[in-house]
Amino acid sequence: MRRALRIYVPLALYGIFLMLPFFWMILTTFKPNQELLNTPNPFWVFRPTFAHVTDLLTQTAYGRWFANTLFVSTASTVVSVFISYITAYAIIRLRFPGWQAVSTAIFLAYIVPPAILFIPLATVIIKLHWFDQLWALIPIYCTFLVPFCTWLLIGFLKNIPRELEEAARVDGASNVAILWRIIFPIAVPGLISAAIFSFTLSWNEYLYALVYMSSSGNKTVSVGMTTELIRGDVFQWGQLMTGALIGVLPAIVVYFIFVEYYVAGMAGSVKE
Amino acid sequence: MTSRPGVLSRLDSPRVLGYLLIAPAAVLLLGLLAYPLFLGVWLSLTSATLGNTGEFVGLRNYATILADPTFRGAVFYSLFYTVFAECGKLVLGLALALILNQRFRGYRAARSLMLLPWVAPTVLSALAWLWLLDPQFSALSWLLTRMHLIDQNIDFLGHPWNARITLIVVNIWRGLPYFAIGYLAGLQGISKDLYEAAAIDGASGWQQFRRITWPLLLPITTILLAFSSIFTLTDFQLIWTITRGGPTDATQVFTTLAYQRAITGGQLGEGAAIAVSPIVFMAVLAFFVVRSVRDR
Numbered sequence: 001m002r003r004a005l006r007i008y009v010p011l012a013l014y015g016i017f018l019m020l021p022f023f024w025m026i027l028t029t030f031k032p033n034q035e036l037l038n039t040p041n042p043f044w045v046f047r048p049t050f051a052h053v054t055d056l057l058t059q060t061a062y063g064r065w066f067a068n069t070l071f072v073s074t075a076s077t078v079v080s081v082f083i084s085y086i087t088a089y090a091i092i093r094l095r096f097p098g099w100q101a102v103s104t105a106i107f108l109a110y111i112v113p114p115a116i117l118f119i120p121l122a123t124v125i126i127k128l129h130w131f132d133q134l135w136a137l138i139p140i141y142c143t144f145l146v147p148f149c150t151w152l153l154i155g156f157l158k159n160i161p162r163e164l165e166e167a168a169r170v171d172g173a174s175n176v177a178i179l180w181r182i183i184f185p186i187a188v189p190g191l192i193s194a195a196i197f198s199f200t201l202s203w204n205e206y207l208y209a210l211v212y213m214s215s216s217g218n219k220t221v222s223v224g225m226t227t228e229l230i231r232g233d234v235f236q237w238g239q240l241m242t243g244a245l246i247g248v249l250p251a252i253v254v255y256f257i258f259v260e261y262y263v264a265g266m267a268g269s270v271k272e
Numbered sequence: 273m274t275s276r277p278g279v280l281s282r283l284d285s286p287r288v289l290g291y292l293l294i295a296p297a298a299v300l301l302l303g304l305l306a307y308p309l310f311l312g313v314w315l316s317l318t319s320a321t322l323g324n325t326g327e328f329v330g331l332r333n334y335a336t337i338l339a340d341p342t343f344r345g346a347v348f349y350s351l352f353y354t355v356f357a358e359c360g361k362l363v364l365g366l367a368l369a370l371i372l373n374q375r376f377r378g379y380r381a382a383r384s385l386m387l388l389p390w391v392a393p394t395v396l397s398a399l400a401w402l403w404l405l406d407p408q409f410s411a412l413s414w415l416l417t418r419m420h421l422i423d424q425n426i427d428f429l430g431h432p433w434n435a436r437i438t439l440i441v442v443n444i445w446r447g448l449p450y451f452a453i454g455y456l457a458g459l460q461g462i463s464k465d466l467y468e469a470a471a472i473d474g475a476s477g478w479q480q481f482r483r484i485t486w487p488l489l490l491p492i493t494t495i496l497l498a499f500s501s502i503f504t505l506t507d508f509q510l511i512w513t514i515t516r517g518g519p520t521d522a523t524q525v526f527t528t529l530a531y532q533r534a535i536t537g538g539q540l541g542e543g544a545a546i547a548v549s550p551i552v553f554m555a556v557l558a559f560f561v562v563r564s565v566r567d568r
Contacts, residue, residue: 007376014368015382017445018389021400024411028403042411083300086293096290102298104562109301111499111558112309115506115527116551119534119544120312121304123320143304146297174284179293204393206509207527211535222395226513237403244396255391259384262391266450267457270495 025248028241029053036237052238061216062243065224068134070250072220073202076141081195083142084149085187089179091150092157093165103154110147114207117143125212134218137209141202148201149194155268156190157183193265196258203251221247315544322538333545343546346517346524350550353440353511353525354504358497360444365451365496366489372452373459383456390449398513401442405429405514432522435515439523443510451496458492459485491564498561505550505557526550 030048130136165178209220225243320326337343405428413425429435470480508527517524534543
């Protein structure tokens with residue numbers, strides 16, 4: 001009994017608070033329109049319907065926005081994990097002149113938030129003719145992914161014992177061979193952590209996509225929904241919650257598959 | 273043929289290979305991060321508009337925004353929002369970590385589920401909150417009415433102070449899992465022997481927390497608070513999705529106001545000055561981060 005009071009009761013209260021919006025998305029997705037506005041109990045669905053799902057997928061550009069987000073998130077994850085791995089390796093293992101300055105610069109880059117960059121970056125994007133080009137979001141997202149992943153991987157590579165590569169070096173292996181054949185396989189858990197964070201961070205990104213993408217065909221899920229499914233004061237809540245639910249799923253699925261890596265990465269980022 | 277091994281081995285020297293490997297990151301971050309950062313400071317000193325580079329005007333944009341009550345309101349609410357949201361996240365996150373730190377059945381499932389608000393895209397969960405907080409059809413108002421706690425719907429977002437507080441609660445909702453996981457990692461690093469020794473000396477649970485747990489969690493607290501504050505101070509998604517800075521600019525923050533002035537209004541110079549101004553507060557926070565990271 002005391003255990004229940006000490007653990008499960010407070011845990012249940014947290015659970016209700018933290019899960020409420022997700023519960024609400026699921027409920028609204030299957031509610032017919034009249035139940036959204038007039039219902040004896042809003043926390044129940046009396047006549048479930050798939051109308052919002054079909055409407056969203058057939059009558060709006062949602063499918064396109066979803067594909068765009070998937071493309072940008074996947075590509076920026078692959079690119080940034082690759083760049084971050086070779087950068088972290090160079091900083092931790094090669095100790096070239098100036099590695100400490102580079103390491104500090106990477107760290108400072110991580111704490112520069114997009115909110116102070118988006119205005120001047122807009123003028124750069126326009127000059128480069130990258131405005132409203134979907135692929136341009138890939139290098140743009142790398143600007144916040146690379147510092148974060150490099151920092152994460154530096155912490156990870158630091159803990160790999162040097163004996164392994166010294167043995168290989170005695171056998172005449174080059175630095176490049178050590179980078180790919182010795183360290184890379186050991187670094188895989190760290191790379192997975194970095195990849196999941198990159199994917200969820202890209203999937204979550206809003207400000208850059210909102211400012212730099214203008215045509216409907218180039219929008220991401222978050223941007224498309226807030227700019228095209230909300231018109232003035234008219235909120236199509238059924239469609240909006242369906243879109244939110246489907247849009248939340250990829251991030252959550254990736255998270256649940258790799259939950260241990262995610263938690264380890266989060267814990268490591270405050271400890272290292 | 274004789275020169276190839278020479279070139280290769282020179283390429284393989286730590287110095288040359290090191291610079292080669294950091295080159296992609298350097299080009300990317302210098303071009304799309306460092307340069308825009310300086311350009312932002314420069315823009316804030318010009319009369320640039322969308323489509324016009326403008327001219328150097330010194331500190332005029334800063335004088336304009338400092339005299340602007342909307343900007344002063346945004347400074348106030350940015351700080352108010354950050355301070356109270358950080359306090360809430362710290363207390364509730366630490367409490368959750370203390371619960372999760374007692375091994376129990378379903379520990380893993382609970383820990384994984386608790387992180388969902390942090391993992392889910394902010395704009396999408398903010399939309400769910402917006403619908404939950406609807407002035408007419410709010411399910412929360414319905415529930416509170418049913419429990420006879422209120423007799424008419426709460427206008428969560430229609431009145432300045434309601435909106436200000438509601439946004440803080442939603443921000444706490446999203447950020448407390450980050451504190452919980454950070455603190456959980458910290459708690460798991462504290463040796464059980466300390467508590468056993470304290471228990472033998474007759475220390476109560478609260479005394480153990482006060483004298484052992486909290487002091488040992490202080491370094492992690494600094495890091496969590498500093499990182500979280502930087503991103504809360506420059507939050508855009510949550511506020512923009514839920515209130516757009518309204519009602520009547522009551523929940524305007526640096527980023528929403530900068531967006532409105534620069535992108536919607538086309539006043540790039542003035543917008544840049546607003547966007548740059550949180551750097552003053554961030555520099556203080558960055559100082560604490562760098563110091564505590566270096567101490568480790």
